[in-house]
Amino acid sequence: MKARVFITLKNGVLDPQGKAIHHALEGLGFSGVNDVRAGKLIELDLADGTSDSEIEDMCRKLLANTVIENFRIERLESVA
Amino acid sequence: MKSAVIVFPGSNCDRDLATALELVTGRKPEMVWHRETELPEGVDFVGVPGGFSYGDYLRSGAMAARSPVMRAVSDAAGRGVPVIGICNGFQVLTEAGLLPGALMRNARLKFVCRNVPLRVENSQSLFTAQYDSGEEISFPVAHHDGNYQADAETLDRLEGEGRIAFRYLDDCNGSARSIAGILNDAGNVLGLMPHPERVVEPAHGGTDGRRLFEGLLETVA
Numbered sequence: 552m553k554a555r556v557f558i559t560l561k562n563g564v565l566d567p568q569g570k571a572i573h574h575a576l577e578g579l580g581f582s583g584v585n586d587v588r589a590g591k592l593i594e595l596d597l598a599d600g601t602s603d604s605e606i607e608d609m610c611r612k613l614l615a616n617t618v619i620e621n622f623r624i625e626r627l628e629s630v631a
Numbered sequence: 632m633k634s635a636v637i638v639f640p641g642s643n644c645d646r647d648l649a650t651a652l653e654l655v656t657g658r659k660p661e662m663v664w665h666r667e668t669e670l671p672e673g674v675d676f677v678g679v680p681g682g683f684s685y686g687d688y689l690r691s692g693a694m695a696a697r698s699p700v701m702r703a704v705s706d707a708a709g710r711g712v713p714v715i716g717i718c719n720g721f722q723v724l725t726e727a728g729l730l731p732g733a734l735m736r737n738a739r740l741k742f743v744c745r746n747v748p749l750r751v752e753n754s755q756s757l758f759t760a761q762y763d764s765g766e767e768i769s770f771p772v773a774h775h776d777g778n779y780q781a782d783a784e785t786l787d788r789l790e791g792e793g794r795i796a797f798r799y800l801d802d803c804n805g806s807a808r809s810i811a812g813i814l815n816d817a818g819n820v821l822g823l824m825p826h827p828e829r830v831v832e833p834a835h836g837g838t839d840g841r842r843l844f845e846g847l848l849e850t851v852a
Contacts, residue, residue: 564780565805567740613697616690616726618733619780 552597553627554606558615559590632852634660634676637704637720639695644681644718644828651828652678655844656852665698670707675851677704681718681773681826691734691776692722701727713757713847714820718774721812721822730815730822731789732781737774738805744773746837747825748800749811753793756814758821761846768839770825772803777824779806779813789813797823 560566566588573587593614595606606624615622634652638645645662652660660678661671670677685694695701701723708714708729716724724730737743746769754764762768781789786808789795797812804824812823827840 564735565738565778567736567738567778567805571740613689613693616693616733618725618731618782619735 552599552601554595554597554601555625555627556593556595556606556610556614557590557623557625558593558610558620559623560588561619561621564619632656632658632676632848633671633674634658634678635663635670635674636660636678636680637663637665637700638680639665639682639684639698639723641684641686642680642682642719644826647826648678648680648717648828651831651840651844652676654831655841656848663700665695665700668699668703670700670703674707675712676847677707677712677714679704679714679716679720679723681720684719684723687776690722690726692719692724692726695719695723696726696728705729708815708820711817711819713851715758715847716820716822717826717828718772718777718824721824722776724820724822729820730813731785732779732807732813734776734824735778735780736776737778737803742773742775743777743803744771745803746771747803747811749797749825750800752795752798753814755793756796756818756821757850758814758843758847759796760850761842767800769830769837770827770840771829772825774804774824777804777806779804779810779824781807786810792816794818796821797825 568589569587610622649660722734751762751766754762794814799809799811827843830837830840
């Protein structure tokens with residue numbers, strides 16, 4: 552079973568990397584980009600039966616720093 | 632004073648800190664590898680040094696904060712043993728929950744490596760007793776992730792309780808309220824981005840950091 556964890560900065564937390572990407576996009580001539588926020592994607596290959604609460608625990612204890620980051624878990628259907 | 636310096640894979644200021652401690656205390660600190668589960672018996676000061684522990688993987692200090700030795704450091708801090716985290720050590724202490732807030736990428740994205748002027752905000756702590764309140768000093772900084780951030784409530788509490796030990800006098804990394812170093816609520820844990828251990832003898836170009844270790848020695852010994 553696989554799961555994806557998306558880690559994003561909380562609203563209101565300044566994201567200098569997102570800002571730099573935004574500037575670079577504008578530099579390439581892409582107009583109409585209102586804002587850019589950068590985050591992380593972590594893919595987990597998990598034993599079958601791993602519960603949602605276990606994955607949430609992983610996020611709280613290590614994968615995300617909940618002082619500044621939010622996380623969202625997405626389970627992927629296992630491929631036979 | 633019996634001190635210990637924690638060493639993670641990727642630490643690179645551990646020997647600087649050990650040299651400064653030996654110079655001031657007259658005693659070589661014990662170097663403690665990250666896999667240890669206990670600190671040396673009778674340790675009365677712990678230093679978490681600068682560097683790039685675990686290559687800054689995931690977030691600066693994140694992996695080191697979960698290493699076995701940090702449980703022992705956390706227990707020692709809970710018993711009132713003074714603990715200092717410098718640069719990456721500060722990042723490790725926030726990630727370990729021993730200090731509030733987080734250290735993010737510098738606001739202008741550049742690695743900052745220079746001497747910075749600081750103001751001593753609290754001269755009543757274990758670490759700052761030899762400085763005058765409001766005194767201006769200079770320590771070097773060398774970091775990419777030194778932008779201190781916390782929610783407004785936490786920042787207000789730190790200010791209200793006199794837990795901001797040092798503030799930057801110029802904006803070198805975007806830190807909220809120019810915070811360069813903070814204390815925990817019990818006052819025995821200090822985290823700071825600037826490097827006091829790099830200014831302890833005249834050949835370093837400054838000696839402003841020396842009094843931090845001298846003050847500690849006086850209080851602890």
